[in-house]
């Protein structure tokens with residue numbers, strides 16, 4: 001009997017799922033080999049209906065993922081004007097006031113993708129743009145994405161263009177990535193109004209297939225809902241059922257202007273958790289380079305920003321930790337081509353136009369350099385560490401990072417298991433690291449201690465590998481056996497290791513349980529976490545006796561104290577050394 005096997009990595013069966021046409025027995029073998037989340041067997045008679053269904057739903061986008069870290073990925077997005085590497089920062093081009101031209105961006109900055117506003121072009125230079133095509137119009141040979149005027153709706157209320165017109169216009173000017181005219185939710189609106197914007201955007205999105213006439217343009221499906229996270233999730237679910245190539249989170253500009261990055265993180269998660277992970281994700285109006293690492297870590301593959309230009313117009317100088325006014329700078333903290341040949345005095349003395357152009361260039365250099373740093377961090381598996389550095393550059397990023405623990409399971413599910421580098425542990429924020437969550441989950445669900453071992457001795461982690469051979473370790477073990485009248489062969493050694501919790505000796509060399517460095521003493525919350533893991537394990541284990549070794553005068557005493565609060569005396573004995 002031939003069966004059709006559908007495997008979906010999502011909770012709900014949602015396409016694109018992988019399809020396998022296999023014999024019944026092959027299917028069984030396949031199921032055993034792959035621990036997929038959802039497997040449905042369907043009689044092959046239904047195949048043709050399913051194929052048709054899939055063709056309709058499946059987006060056309062070619063997006064190949066090369067490296068991953070957290071939810072970030074280095075990918076290759078194929079468009080009709082070339083392939084761009086993600087994560088990519090798209091400078092917003094406003095032809096009315098652009099001190100650095102698209103050509104200069106291409107030649108001097110290595111910029112391969114940018115974004116401009118189709119609505120403004122349509123309003124001001126429609127004929128010329130249609131005649132030349134957007135690439136010649138901008139004089140940019142790379143990939144051009146166009147926005148549709150949603151931002152103008154947000155800023156000025158209604159705009160003078162119909163959703164159909166702007167779809168056709170984007171095809172006419174030969175853009176590579178186009179956006180439907182969504183209705184932005186905006187900020188400070190009632191839930192009722194937010195619902196309306198979500199519904200209207202979905203209605204407009206549904207009409208796209210009838211209106212568009214080309215198949216070589218990638219279409220962006222914006223997700224609305226604003227700060228109402230249930231609406232963002234609903235909007236994302238609805239949009240993901242439509243054949244969009246890219247999804248985008250709409251209208252977070254006010255959120256970003258007010259530095260509400262924790263709310264932004266909530267919004268991004270609400271969207272990301274409800275769209276197919278395989279589709280690229282765009283963040284509209286991402287703003288400032290100090291939050292690029294956060295956006296990328298949360299899975300934004302593309303993001304645009306006009307900040308480099310707008311800030312320069314206002315004599316503001318971007319850095320990866322915030323914005324500085326030019327008048328306040330005595331020393332330029334940057335070595336880009338602009339800053340290495342000038343000092344703040346020179347810049348301040350320049351005519352306005354020239355100064356604006358130079359500041360724009362510096363701001364762009366900061367943005368592109370930060371993207372390169374982020375990509376390198378992804379390759380090295382050190383994006384978390386990079387994010388920690390950025391988080392300690394500005395409290396608003398740190399606040400957003402603290403929010404990550406609420407999404408720990410989701411991040412863990414999508415993060416790579418093995419990395420090239422060890423982990424640096426700084427504080428209790430690291431408890432939300434996917435590696436820490438993964439150890440907790442696997443240890444709880446999959447681990448059973450060896451049966452013959454009746455006695456548990458919990459050692460502190462004073463460096464497992466070195467310790468096992470050290471005289472000190474052997475002496476403590478011998479002392480413990482003598483003092484508690486224990487047979488050494490019955491002892492099961494485990495370590496209590498911040499930030500991981502309990503680590504049995506058999507797995508202490510498994511990545512990353514000994515490939516990490518931590519700043520000791522761990523903070524209060526980390527110690528509490530370790531104590532909780534000890535208590536959890538001791539209560540669950542089937543040992544006859546349990547001894548915890550504590551070095552006096554160290555953080556281990558505090559862990560022992562927290563354990564004592566939570567556990568009966570006879571369940572855990574202490575050996576102070």
Ligand SMILES: [Zn+2]
Nearest residue numbers: 334336339362
């Ligand atoms: Zn500079």
